[in-house]
Amino acid sequence: MQACNPEVCEIITKEKERQFKSLELIASENFTSRAVMEAVGSCLTNKYSEGLPGKRYYGGNEYIDELETLCQKRALAAFNLDENKWGVNVQPLSGSPANFEVYTAILKPHDRIMGLDLPHGGHLSHGFMTPKRRVSGTSIYFESMPYRLDESTGLVDYDMLEKTAILFRPKLIIAGASAYPRDFDYPRMRQIADAVGALLMMDMAHISGLVAASVVADPFKYCDVVTTTTHKSLRGPRGGMIFFKKDPVLGVELESAINNAVFPGLQGGPHNHTIGGLAVCLKHAQSPEFKVYQNKVVSNCRALASRLVELGYKLVSGGSDNHLVLVDLRPMGIDGARVEKILDMASITLNKNSVPGDKSALVPGGIRIGSPAMTTRGFSEKEFVAIADFIHEGVEITLEAKKLVQGSKLQDFMNFVTSPNFSLMNNVADLRGRVEALTTQFPIPGV
Numbered sequence: 126m127q128a129c130n131p132e133v134c135e136i137i138t139k140e141k142e143r144q145f146k147s148l149e150l151i152a153s154e155n156f157t158s159r160a161v162m163e164a165v166g167s168c169l170t171n172k173y174s175e176g177l178p179g180k181r182y183y184g185g186n187e188y189i190d191e192l193e194t195l196c197q198k199r200a201l202a203a204f205n206l207d208e209n210k211w212g213v214n215v216q217p218l219s220g221s222p223a224n225f226e227v228y229t230a231i232l233k234p235h236d237r238i239m240g241l242d243l244p245h246g247g248h249l250s251h252g253f254m255t256p257k258r259r260v261s262g263t264s265i266y267f268e269s270m271p272y273r274l275d276e277s278t279g280l281v282d283y284d285m286l287e288k289t290a291i292l293f294r295p296k297l298i299i300a301g302a303s304a305y306p307r308d309f310d311y312p313r314m315r316q317i318a319d320a321v322g323a324l325l326m327m328d329m330a331h332i333s334g335l336v337a338a339s340v341v342a343d344p345f346k347y348c349d350v351v352t353t354t355t356h357k358s359l360r361g362p363r364g365g366m367i368f369f370k371k372d373p374v375l376g377v378e379l380e381s382a383i384n385n386a387v388f389p390g391l392q393g394g395p396h397n398h399t400i401g402g403l404a405v406c407l408k409h410a411q412s413p414e415f416k417v418y419q420n421k422v423v424s425n426c427r428a429l430a431s432r433l434v435e436l437g438y439k440l441v442s443g444g445s446d447n448h449l450v451l452v453d454l455r456p457m458g459i460d461g462a463r464v465e466k467i468l469d470m471a472s473i474t475l476n477k478n479s480v481p482g483d484k485s486a487l488v489p490g491g492i493r494i495g496s497p498a499m500t501t502r503g504f505s506e507k508e509f510v511a512i513a514d515f516i517h518e519g520v521e522i523t524l525e526a527k528k529l530v531q532g533s534k535l536q537d538f539m540n541f542v543t544s545p546n547f548s549l550m551n552n553v554a555d556l557r558g559r560v561e562a563l564t565t566q567f568p569i570p571g572v
């Protein structure tokens with residue numbers, strides 16, 4: 126690449142350096158293994174294989190069939206599923222396509238769905254819309270009614286979910302979230318779904334690695350369909366999977382409906398290099414080392430949460446059961462967008478995030494912090510306590526910068542902190558130096 130395309134090579138080198146020096150705290154990110162990268166970068170990318178193993182629309186797929194079948198078996202084994210009761214499609218290109226493929230399989234246009242509201246921790250693909258705009262395609266093609274958290278506790282309000290479901294009569298209820306730090310009450314959601322005649326789906330994209338290692342509750346005991354990405358806590362390539370019950374549910378043959386929705390419904394040829402990388406990662410997901418890692422993800426996150434509480438921060442739900450914490454910055458007099466920018470300048474990568482009661486997704490009141498990536502690099506609870514202190518220092522710099530800025534708009538702040546006149550740049554540089562002194566002691570796997 127250096128010889129034939131130095132421009133791309135240079136960009137990749139710079140990104141590798143950024144990842145090495147930064148605290149990667151985005152809850153949906155991780156570092157995959159060299160073995161996964163080798164599969165993803167292999168000759169598997171050359172092959173077209175529309176269809177399923179043994180039922181292809183192209184020739185020359187005997188080894189692709191072998192690979193996809195192996196990947197399916199490993200997927201079921203990784204989550205301790207009986208292959209007589211559960212099936213899996215490993216072709217989805219990622220999590221959002223997997224979700225839409227499920228909806229396409231089991232719903233008709235304008236059927237009703239219920240998912241956790243985006244400002245309360247849900248995901249776009251669970252039907253998000255605003256009073257003025259149907260934002261997600263899932264809210265364009267289906268009628269969506271969100272359920273929410275009890276803002277006094279930060280926990281899903283299951284009582285209100287039940288009351289709303291009885292009135293709205295959804296055909297599908299969706300568990301799962303993008304920024305919810307607690308376990309879902311699957312027995313209660315199953316009870317609600319049964320009461321209104323709905324199917325129950327879990328989108329475990331964020332926590333699939335934790336589920337495989339049995340360190341959080343098991344959605345498979347209660348759900349009809351389970352979807353996931355493969356690159357977050359599972360630490361695989363960037364793809365998706367759909368698990369489904371083999372027996373009919375409410376008259377729906379899930380296996381044929383979902384397989385047909387994936388292809389030919391919404392996708393063409395599967396990405397065989399991704400399926401190869403996924404097969405590699407699913408074997409590792411069955412190892413004792415993987416379970417140790419997932420336990421550390423949770424313990425590191427709790428250490429981070431405890432230190433943030435000691436420093437005076439308000440956490441949505443008061444803590445964490447999984448891999449992330451959601452910090453409500455509004456009591457500090459600051460927002461997530463400004464804090465994200467200052468921390469980014471200090472080599473601390475996380476994301477601004479809506480919290481319950483927010484009015485703006487562009488200037489939300491919180492930040493989301495995840496533990497999987499830095500746990501992969503070898504961080505322990507000690508380092509995650511240090512991370513909390515670094516974040517606190519960044520918040521204090523942000524508060525000082527906000528006082529100095531002329532103008533109240535977010536863009537005024539952004540222009541000020543990136544200008545030569547930013548008087549706190551030495552403070553940011555000092556913080557960045559200490560952050561990078563810590564991160565560069567821990568190698569990145571695979572690169």
